[in-house]
Amino acid sequence: MTSSTLGDNPFAAASTLPFGLPDFAAIRTEHFRPAFDAGLAEQRAEWEAIATDPSVPTLENTLEALEVSGRLLDRALTVFYTLVSSAGTDEIREIEADYAPKLSEHRDALHLDGRIFARLEALSDAAAAAGAQTQWALQNHLKNFVRAGIRLDTAQQDRLRALNGELTSLETEFSQRVVKAMEAAAVTVTDPAELAGLAPDAVSALAQAAADREVEGYLITLQLPTPQAVVSQSPNRELRRRVFEASTGRGTGSDPDSDTRRVILDLARKRAERARLLGYAHHAAYVAEDGTAATTEAVNEMLGRLAGPAVRNARAEAADLQTALAADEPDAELAPWDWSLYADRVRQQTFAFDESELRPYLELERVITHGVFFAANAIYGLEFAEREDLTGYADGVRVFEVKEADGTALGLFVADYYAREGKRGGAWMHNLVDQSGLLGLPPVVVNNLNITRPAAGEPTLLTWDEVITAFHEFGHALHGLFSQVHYPSLSGTSVPRDFVEYPSQVNEMWAWHPEVLASFARHHSTGERLDAATLDQLRASQAYGEGFATTEYLAAALLDQAWHQIAPEEVPDDVAEVEAFEAAALQRAGVAYPLVPPRYRSTYFNHTFGGGYDAGYYSYIWSEVLDADTVDWFKDEAAENGDGGLNRAAGAAFRAKLLSRGHAQDPLQSYRDLRGRDAVIDPLLKRRGLGE
Incomplete structure (x- = not known):
């Protein structure tokens, strides 16, 4: 089966909608299975044609042919996984579970094909002559083949294929159980x-x-x-x-259908076995090698350096909270469920500031149009026009056309802000269309939040954390929208996991900028601006609570490392041991502080056991080193007339030297191109109150 046999299936040909936006109005669940089957067969045929080409390997017949292969499968999978994450149904989840091992097998069919690997190896001189980006793309492909096991013998490759299939199925099962656990x-x-x-x-x-x-x-x-x-x-x-x-308590067995403990143990054991098979000490070492950290020693040093000061700050905060609690309940002992409420009370008393009073001034529509979009216009000149003629994949999804300052079309931004049944928790960005010069494709990017939908006629009022999340995810969107690369495999956010959070974290700074705040922080019914005194109090309170925030994050990051820095035989056998393993890991790392539990406990840690951030949750704070240093650059070196960097020249530099480059070169080189040096950690330590 190929695209020519799919008939009127909407995936049979590229979308004719503006910017290649998938035709969601025409797509139905029954279209996926035939599109997957046809796409898998078509790409296998394309790979076979590359492998058996009698011609001498060239960039065109090997590297570029590999890059453009699988367009049908890509179209179908992109839409499918959008629905899996944002509008999942039982039928969608069944299809996901059925095809997970097939897709794993498909990936192995490429990366364990010695014929294609040999042709790529023969392109070294041609790639060098073609330029730095082509040479980088080739080296990335070769590295991916080696990391996927191309140098293993036949028996080892057979075991690797089996492990990959099992791991993909387990990651899918974990993610599905996490969604069920949230609902249960x-x-x-x-x-x-x-x-x-x-x-x-x-x-x-x-x-x-x-x-x-x-x-x-x-x-x-x-x-x-x-x-x-x-x-x-x-x-x-x-x-x-x-x-x-x-x-x-999610995932711990109280609800059998969403108990994740067996899946966790199977994943940890099989990931460890695969790492050993590939020649690594453990799965974390395998992951770190492909990031900017390079080694688990570097990761451990960073996390270990921060853990002690973070917990020390959290304990100091707890003493203040106990005093505040005692004013209400003299005999009560502070518990973890008291922390957030009394932290707000202490913040209010210390800074004469009540965060709940902000909510009437943080209405979603205004935050997006007069905050997120306003900042993007001020820094990069972008304009946004809602395209009500274009349909999203679920109720409430909106589509915006993004234009440059001169009116040139840049791409589409798809906004999906509300929670719904079947949508996984959290917030994220992904692409519906990857920018590529080779394919002539503009970017189409999506932002997802999980804001509770208000009753009909009521405004959507946000917390300050939700405002920051909206700016954060739009930083990812900018990384995708500004991509200017030739090869689709290097597009936009296709950078190492411990670099990808950096641009999004930088974009959070604009939520705090006085001009941006004054633009979006207005009362939803009166239009009254948030008064200057409250804004000053908000800024003054910004650093409060960093002990809690850093400790809960580090606890999760260290827990992720603990599960992935062990050998197969060190993984517990009994699901009852999962919580004991977690407790022991937190104790060893120095972050076992009961009042501040991990941001994610093992049983609902979808970042690491659902795939994507396995052994890579450290990425957020690793990226924040770059982020904090870059914020200083905007505020100091790039500022004009005291504007804090909110100017087109600063935006143009950040875009040209970093955001537009995707993964077309070493990301740390992009950083050095911007800053003129490597990042320093001091701004991060100052921001989080972790100085010596």
Whole structure:
């Protein structure tokens, strides 16, 4: 089966919609299986044609042919995984589980094909003559073949194929169970008195969530991380405890259909076995080699350097919170479900600032159009026009055309901000179309958040954390939109995992900029600007709570490393040992502080066990070293007339030297091109209050 046999299947040919946006209105679930089967067969045939080409290997008949292969499969998979993440159904999940091992086998068919590897090896001189980007692309392909096991003997490759298939299926199963766990752990409230003290719009949203799922009363749906919004807002201590325990208990066996412990052990063991087969001490070493960190020793040194000061700061914060709690309940001992609420109380007392008072000034539409888009215009000259003629993949998904300052079309930005049943937790960016000069494709990028949809007619009011998340994810979007590379494999955010978070973290700075804040922080009903005193208090409180924030993050990052810096025989055998392994790992790392649990416990740590950030969750703080140093560059070297870097010249430099380059060269070289030197850690230590 090939594209020519698919008939009217919408994946049979490239989309004719503007910018190649998939035709979601025409796509139905039944289109995926035949498109996958045809796409797999078609790309196998393309690879076979490359491998058996009697001509001397050239860049055109080997490297470029490899880069452009699989267009049908790519079209279908891109849409499919968009739905898996953002609008999953039981049928979608069944297809995902069925095809996971087939796709793993398909990838192995390329990377264990010695004929294609030999042809690529023969291109060294031609690639060098063609230029730096071509040489870099070739070296990346060769490295991927070696890391995938091309140099193993036949028996070892057979075992590797089996492991890859099993791992892909397990990662899929883990992700699906995590989604089920979030849904199963949602907390139902029948007595409205339990919700006393919450903002009216928050109570209304909980009622809407219950109505959406046909549940009586109110429904507190969970987000992916351990902290939950209600725990930071509700004065009802018993309700806070219920929500906290529902959050931290996910995947531990209380709900058999979403118990992830067996999957965790299988994944850890098989990843360790695969790493050993490939010649690495453990899976973390295999992962680090492909990042900018290069070694687990470098990762361990960084995390270890930060752990002690972070916990020390968290303990100091806890002392203040205990005092605040005692004012309400003299005999109560601070518990983890008290932390967020009383941190806000202490922040309010210390800085005369109540974060809950911000919400009426943080309305979603205005945050996006007059905040995220406003900053992008001020720095890069971008203009955004909503395309209501273009359809998204679910209700509430919006499509914007992005134009340069001179009116030239750049690409599409797809915004999916609301939570829905079947959508995984958290926030993320991905591409629907990768920019590529070779294929002549402009970028189409997506941002996903998980904001609770308000009742009909009510405004969508955000927390400050949600505002920061919107700016963060748009930083990823800019990385994709600004890509100017030739080869699709090097496009946009196709950089090492410990570099990819860097541009998005930099973009968070603009949420704090006085001019940007003044633009978006207005009362949703009166249009009144957030007063200058409150803005000053917000900025003054920015660094408060870094002990908690750094400790919960480091606990998760160190837990990720612990599961992946072990040999196969060191992985526990009994699911009952998962929690004991976790506790011991946190204790060894010096972050076993019960009042600040990991941002993700093992049983719902989708970043690491769902794939994508396995042994790579350290990436966020590794990237933040670059981020903090770059923020200093914007504020100091790139600033004009005290504008803090909010100017077109600064944006042009950041875009040209870094954002546009994707993975067309060593990302750290792109950083050096911008800064004129390697990054230093001092700005990060200052930001997080971790100085000596």
